[in-house]
Amino acid sequence: MNQGLTAVVFVVGMLLFMGVGMPMAFALVLTGASMAWVLDFWDTQLLAQNLVAGVDSFPLLAVPFFILAGELMNSGGISRRIIVMAQAWVGHIRGGLGFVTIGAAILMASMSGSALADTAALATILLPMMRAHGYPMGTSAGLIASGGIIAPIIPPSMPFVIYGVTTNTSISALFLSGIVPGLMMGAGLIVAWKLQLRKMDLPAGIPLPLSTKLRETGKAFWALLMPIIIIGGMKTGVFTPTEAAVVAAFYALVIAFFVHREMQLTDLHGVLVRAAKTTAVVMFLCAGAQVASYMITLADLPGTISGWLGSLIEHPKLLMAVMMVALVLIGTALDLTPTILIFAPVMLPIAVKAGIDPVYFGLMFVLNGAIGLITPPVGTVLNVVAGVGRMRLDEVIKGVNPYLITYCLILTLLVIFPQIVTLPVAWMR
Amino acid sequence: MKNSSLQRWTNHLMAACLAVMAIAVFTNVVLRYGFGSGVAASEELSRLLFVWMVFIGATGAYPMGEHMAFTSLLQPLLKPGREVALKGATRLIHALVVLSCALVGWGAWQQVVVGLDSVSVVLGYPQALLPLPALLSSAAIGAMALVQFIQGKAIDFGHGAEVE
Amino acid sequence: QDIKPRLIRFGYGLNEQSNQGRAAKVLAEEIEKLSGGKMKLRAIGAAALGSDVQMQQALIGGAQEMMVGSTATLVGITKEMALWDTPFLFNTAAEADAVLDGPIGDKVRAKLEEKGLVGLVYWENGFRNLTNSKRAVNKLEDMDGIKLRVMQNTVYLDSFKSLGANAVPLPFSELFSALETKAVDGQENPYNTILSSKFYEIQKFLTVTNHVYSPWIVLVSKKWWDGLSKDEKAVLTTAAKTSRDFERKDTRAEAAQALEDLKAKGMQVNVLPAAETDRMRDKLTSINAGIAANVGMDLWHETQAALQKLRAKK
Ligand code: NA
Ligand code: NA
Numbered sequence: 001m002n003q004g005l006t007a008v009v010f011v012v013g014m015l016l017f018m019g020v021g022m023p024m025a026f027a028l029v030l031t032g033a034s035m036a037w038v039l040d041f042w043d044t045q046l047l048a049q050n051l052v053a054g055v056d057s058f059p060l061l062a063v064p065f066f067i068l069a070g071e072l073m074n075s076g077g078i079s080r081r082i083i084v085m086a087q088a089w090v091g092h093i094r095g096g097l098g099f100v101t102i103g104a105a106i107l108m109a110s111m112s113g114s115a116l117a118d119t120a121a122l123a124t125i126l127l128p129m130m131r132a133h134g135y136p137m138g139t140s141a142g143l144i145a146s147g148g149i150i151a152p153i154i155p156p157s158m159p160f161v162i163y164g165v166t167t168n169t170s171i172s173a174l175f176l177s178g179i180v181p182g183l184m185m186g187a188g189l190i191v192a193w194k195l196q197l198r199k200m201d202l203p204a205g206i207p208l209p210l211s212t213k214l215r216e217t218g219k220a221f222w223a224l225l226m227p228i229i230i231i232g233g234m235k236t237g238v239f240t241p242t243e244a245a246v247v248a249a250f251y252a253l254v255i256a257f258f259v260h261r262e263m264q265l266t267d268l269h270g271v272l273v274r275a276a277k278t279t280a281v282v283m284f285l286c287a288g289a290q291v292a293s294y295m296i297t298l299a300d301l302p303g304t305i306s307g308w309l310g311s312l313i314e315h316p317k318l319l320m321a322v323m324m325v326a327l328v329l330i331g332t333a334l335d336l337t338p339t340i341l342i343f344a345p346v347m348l349p350i351a352v353k354a355g356i357d358p359v360y361f362g363l364m365f366v367l368n369g370a371i372g373l374i375t376p377p378v379g380t381v382l383n384v385v386a387g388v389g390r391m392r393l394d395e396v397i398k399g400v401n402p403y404l405i406t407y408c409l410i411l412t413l414l415v416i417f418p419q420i421v422t423l424p425v426a427w428m429r
Numbered sequence: 430m431k432n433s434s435l436q437r438w439t440n441h442l443m444a445a446c447l448a449v450m451a452i453a454v455f456t457n458v459v460l461r462y463g464f465g466s467g468v469a470a471s472e473e474l475s476r477l478l479f480v481w482m483v484f485i486g487a488t489g490a491y492p493m494g495e496h497m498a499f500t501s502l503l504q505p506l507l508k509p510g511r512e513v514a515l516k517g518a519t520r521l522i523h524a525l526v527v528l529s530c531a532l533v534g535w536g537a538w539q540q541v542v543v544g545l546d547s548v549s550v551v552l553g554y555p556q557a558l559l560p561l562p563a564l565l566s567s568a569a570i571g572a573m574a575l576v577q578f579i580q581g582k583a584i585d586f587g588h589g590a591e592v593e
Numbered sequence: 594q595d596i597k598p599r600l601i602r603f604g605y606g607l608n609e610q611s612n613q614g615r616a617a618k619v620l621a622e623e624i625e626k627l628s629g630g631k632m633k634l635r636a637i638g639a640a641a642l643g644s645d646v647q648m649q650q651a652l653i654g655g656a657q658e659m660m661v662g663s664t665a666t667l668v669g670i671t672k673e674m675a676l677w678d679t680p681f682l683f684n685t686a687a688e689a690d691a692v693l694d695g696p697i698g699d700k701v702r703a704k705l706e707e708k709g710l711v712g713l714v715y716w717e718n719g720f721r722n723l724t725n726s727k728r729a730v731n732k733l734e735d736m737d738g739i740k741l742r743v744m745q746n747t748v749y750l751d752s753f754k755s756l757g758a759n760a761v762p763l764p765f766s767e768l769f770s771a772l773e774t775k776a777v778d779g780q781e782n783p784y785n786t787i788l789s790s791k792f793y794e795i796q797k798f799l800t801v802t803n804h805v806y807s808p809w810i811v812l813v814s815k816k817w818w819d820g821l822s823k824d825e826k827a828v829l830t831t832a833a834k835t836s837r838d839f840e841r842k843d844t845r846a847e848a849a850q851a852l853e854d855l856k857a858k859g860m861q862v863n864v865l866p867a868a869e870t871d872r873m874r875d876k877l878t879s880i881n882a883g884i885a886a887n888v889g890m891d892l893w894h895e896t897q898a899a900l901q902k903l904r905a906k907k
Contacts (some may be wrong), residue, residue: 023496026529043656044536276443280486465759547670
């Protein structure tokens with residue numbers, strides 16, 4: 001068996017099948033099949049078996065449950081109450097809607113695990129308001145997109161679930177690792193927005209009376225309890241991530257039906273269908289990726305590649321920097337989920353060989369991949385904002401730049417000081 | 430989005446799968462913390478339904494062009510005067526999808542036959558129920574892609590990933 | 594000798610450094626030696642070829658040649674395999690060896706053939722023992738109200754319920770954190786697993802119950818097996834026996850060491866008195882009746898008779 005040849009087949013197959021524009025799940029199946037051929041492991045039964053095995057996993061159930069919870073939050077008025085509350089507190093400041101965006105993004109990130117769902121909710125409510133108040137649309141849309149990608153970093157997080165399952169890393173630990181960097185992203189956005197504000201001609205509003213602020217906070221009370229249940233439940237280990245996800249879904253259901261009374265039984269069918277469809281498309285990709293990653297493991301691709309990397313293995317920070325640059329480049333063209341599914345099984349073993357902490361690496365990997373959601377040419381979150389706001393994509397792309405720079409600075413900071421991630425995780429566990 | 434009766438039925442099925450999965454897992458949480466017990470079948474049942482839900486959904490998503498694809502390299506072919514190249518590329522994609530469906534379908538068929546003779550450990554359902562959705566789904570997608578290949582139907586660039 | 598060059602893909606679930614991995618290596622060396630280097634076994638661990646169930650189906654379909662795995666996961670294929678799930682079936686490892694390697698073990702193995710599998714030999718996973726964070730279990734009543742994680746398997750669930758524990762089914766992957774946070778109070782596994790999974794960090798009491806003996810079984814795809822020559826089959830059979838003898842010795846030494854290590858790590862170890870074992874066994878009469886009906890009364894009585902004969906010898 002020629003491992004070098006298998007590695008070449010993997011890379012060429014990937015580029016070829018994905019490059020021609022095949023649906024990625026099928027491209028992954030064909031890549032896996034080509035590798036099987038070279039590896040002397042050819043049997044179509046293995047392709048079929050692994051396609052199924054890729055989704056036959058209990059931890060992965062967290063994905064549909066978190067998506068369901070997110071759908072219920074949006075349909076049940078939870079997201080809207082969070083935004084209204086944020087507005088009551090900081091809406092009157094000059095450029096206040098920007099701060100509302102950031103605050104709401106962080107709060108919603110602690111309830112939802114999907115960047116696209118959060119971005120859609122934020123953009124739907126806040127973009128029209130920003131437009132009406134004369135905010136410059138490009139940078140406003142950019143801010144919303146940048147706020148939306150905090151969702152997969154602060155727990156709960158779908159990409160962390162997929163990463164954890166793909167690489168066999170503790171999902172609870174990954175979740176905890178995201179809290180501090182997620183808050184740093186929020187802080188970074190505040191700074192960047194303040195700098196942007198200097199160029200804007202926006203009036204300050206009149207602060208609302210405290211009673212109004214408290215009333216809006218009271219209305220959001222049940223929604224605000226959600227992150228405490230999810231993160232608290234997982235930190236104390238009362239729930240596993242899958243259970244936390246299902247509890248979140250049922251909690252959102254109860255709030256939507258009995259507290260906010262914004263949903264009826266007939267709405268439930270639509271919510272279930274939307275969540276199931278969304279899940280199916282993402283998970284089918286997991287299925288296809290399992291075919292390829294089965295062969296990646298058999299061919300010991302990480303071993304081959306770390307052989308190629310030579311002495312770079314002995315310099316963890318340099319290796320980390322190199323891999324982060326590679327991921328930024330990959331992220332421009334590839335979405336977060338396929339990036340995880342294709343590259344995490346190859347990169348993590350190399351990182352571990354170099355002595356890099358697997359949870360820290362997971363956080364960095366997902367953070368980098370999430371940033372890829374707002375980099376052109378393929379930036380799904382950018383598409384969502386442009387779509388909801390009926391804006392031209394290049395206007396949003398331009399608007400996102402200052403925040404993108406901020407995020408890259410954070411990424412660099414975390415490469416230099418891994419302790420920012422590892423110490424809080426050690427303390428929380 | 431067109432809403433054929435087939436579409437409606439797949440929607441109902443997927444919604445039912447998701448609802449039962451959620452109830453099965455939630456029940457075990459409640460039983461464990463409330464009563465110190467649990468249902469052994471919960472995990473096996475929810476995993477099986479999950480597999481079915483994904484393959485049903487993937488099949489339904491195919492004609493809508495909702496599967497994630499990397500189409501940036503095809504964008505230049507959209508310019509006028511490059512229709513022939515575009516058609517060729519499209520045909521190639523359809524052919525490759527048919528190929529992968531044929532491979533998976535053939536493998537899944539053999540595994541279905543194998544699985545008819547054994548049952549799952551807890552629930553006792555036939556093991557064939559696991560590869561079966563892969564067989565049905567690859568047959569359906571393969572057939573659709575074959576028709577598209579023959580018709581030379583242009584692929585849809587409008588849909589990217591719908592979730593992340 | 595009629596031996597052709599062959600590549601055998603052999604899958605197992607634990608990692609290379611485990612007892613499974615060491616025995617797989619012995620098997621590979623033995624096959625290579627006996628076949629004069631013509632037959633090569635490539636052992637692939639860490640479940641890289643999939644879960645036990647996935648590998649079994651691949652073997653039946655002829656997509657993979659060999660594997661070793663738990664007999665409990667074979668129950669869905671051959672119901673007679675449920676015999677080995679019987680609680681308190683064997684009192685000692687010697688009893689297990691005698692029955693598994695004797696006519697009864699052969700009979701159960703042979704049942705696999707009609708399902709497309711060939712069972713070569715039984716390896717040892719080990720006796721399962723109980724740990725918990727509440728109290729030392731010295732008598733049947735001490736089981737009362739212990740929230741105990743069991744495998745997602747109806748026999749185990751019902752057995753421990755009958756003994757008075759609150760049996761909770763939970764995937765192994767979630768067990769450590771469940772124990773750590775007292776979501777469950779206890780679990781049961783062989784010493785080697787208790788040590789390697791670091792349960793000693795979060796569990797104070799270890800009770801030597803030996804409540805069930807878990808074998809592993811080395812399997813061959815029948816589709817592939819049927820194409821082998823007599824000599825090739827003989828190579829595999831002989832090599833498998835050598836690997837079995839090595840594996841059992843190695844596993845037992847490791848288990849004894851693991852028990853010492855667990856004590857050294859501060860676990861409080863006690864042995865369940867034989868009288869209490871008998872009381873527990875009495876509590877499980879209806880469970881045993883269920884297993885007997887499932888595996889067939891003839892096989893069940895034959896097993897009991899064989900065990901009585903073994904016990905009378907002493
Ligand atoms: Na989140
Ligand atoms: Na991008």
